[in-house]
Amino acid sequence: MNKKTILLTSLIILLTTAACGFTFQIPRFMGGETPAPTAEVRVETVPASPQVTLPAVPTLSSPPDISGLSYTERDALLTALYERVSPGVVSLLVENEQGGSTGSGFVIDRQGHIVTNYHVVEDATEVEVDFLFGLKVRGKVIGTDLDSDLAVVKVDVPEDVLVPLPLGDSDQVKVGQTVIAIGNPFQLNGTMTLGIVSAKGRTLESLRQAESGSFFTAGDIIQTDAAINPGNSGGPLLNLNGEVIGVNRAIRTTGTTITGDPVNSGIGFSISSNIVRRVVPELIANGKYDYPYLGITSRSNLTLRMIEELGLPRQTGAYVTAVTPGSPADRAGLRGGSRPTSFTGLPAGGDLIVGIDGKPVLTFDDLLSYLIKNKKPGDTVTLTIVRDGQEKEVNLTLGKRP
Known part of the structure; x- marks a missing residue:
């Protein structure tokens, strides 16, 4: 499945589309041959202990209720949250045989592991990782999972520039809870949007195709109305404690921009943090995850x-x-x-x-x-x-x- 497939939208029927797809053309790839649909994603495994674990969920109080706050108090809370969390969010510039695209990701530990979507780095020949404070480095895809649409990119940078974002417990998330998304829609780096959890336990089609020709199903998806647009894919969905409760994956829409990119309609989907907690350590250790x-x-x-x-x-x-x-x-x-x-x-x-x-x-x-x-x-x-x-x-x- 290439990015054109993922980004296909229709003005006639509702559909779900990946949210990463702000595409651009890289001149040296223009006019090149179209790769076969079965082109294999290059995954490099790294030596690691099979006992890889992610940082423990910190003991935090329940996310604050902003409904009773004054505008000044609400603004101060959201501003402080953004300043604390945004250094851990990155922009991904991906080159591949089709040209390229952009997406988002976030730091998960101090070893330089970045969590993003598989469809962001699919068929990548080069991945550039840009930090909000200006640092730009190349990254290496070390693990991918088509079922959850998760991937891990490794960067080699000093520990002191990395700001890992803590994973929350998505089982504790409530419908109606306030959430924020931070990412890079339409290459607008460090964009923050606000919304609520609209539903839990949704399913989406997996990117892994079964022998029958149909696709497997990805589960435990969080639905949100926080604005998610092309370029947001792979970025974090956070509660008001600054914990990652989901990884933004897709939107459902019938609208497109003048360039054909899907636009937010208030229905976005995020991979739950508890799926991330199970899958990502295996991607770091083994490059894959068995469902x-x-x-x-x-x-x-x-x-x-x-x-x-x-x-x-x-x-x-x-x-x-x-x-x-x-x-x-x-x-x-x-x-x-x-x-x-x-x-x-x-x-x-x-x-x-x-x-x-x-x-x-x-x-x-x-x-x-x-x-x-x-x-x-x-x-x-x-x-x-x-x-x-x-x-x-x-x-x-x-x-x-x-």
Whole structure:
């Protein structure tokens, strides 16, 4: 998947698009050959202990409530927050065979590791990292994860110029909570925007394609109305304590600029910090991250008519439309739909997953978020399913995504 694919927008239908895509043309690449779609991202691994850990979440009080503050007090709080946090946010200037693009990132530790999006550095031949205080250095991509759309870039700079940003606990984030985004929209470095958490537990399409041609799903996504635009991708979404609670990834929009770039419509998506906490240490240590794998296809947002035609005994749960042959779900005996209905691609007769390890599953998003945040390949989970009107438990050993 190249950046033109990621940046494609439509004026007819709603779509989700990566937010990094402020593109530019580098003259020496103009007129060059278009690389094959299967071009491999160059990932360099570095010797590191498999016990890599990120800085612990600091013990901070709950983020302050700014609703009762005067304008002067509110301004002082936000100004102080920006001055403290912005030195840890960087701009990325990426060259590749298509030309180039810009994005954002942030410092995660004093060893020079920068967190950003995979789609920001995809197919990179050179990465320039610009700090807000003026320092410009070259960086090296040392790990990428297509499923979460995360990547790590390493820079070689003195420790005293690095300002690591602490990761917060995204499980504690509440809908309605005030958040800020700092990044480099349209190459406007160090831009700060303010908004709220609009929703939690969203899913987006992964950038990893399955053998069937469809794409895997990325989960535990935070939705926000903080303004996110092309160039913001990879930058931090922060609470008012200055903790990173998400990595800005994409926006949903029908609007474009005169140059065809997508514009903010108040619906932005960020990878939760607890996903970052699981994935990034593995990217630093091994250059990749293996996700737990069930091997099912599920249809989200079933309407009442669909539920009735499927004959489901309840309105909540993750309905299994198909099971991948040879997958962990197949070996455990899970069933996908097999009888046609009036809804295209929605066969009846599949299992309804209503629980995992004793926790309720209201939607497929719940199931996916639980697996991604808590499990790894080789772990065993207990699924509670409803089949033919009867509830039963199925034990399943997770694989890793192919």
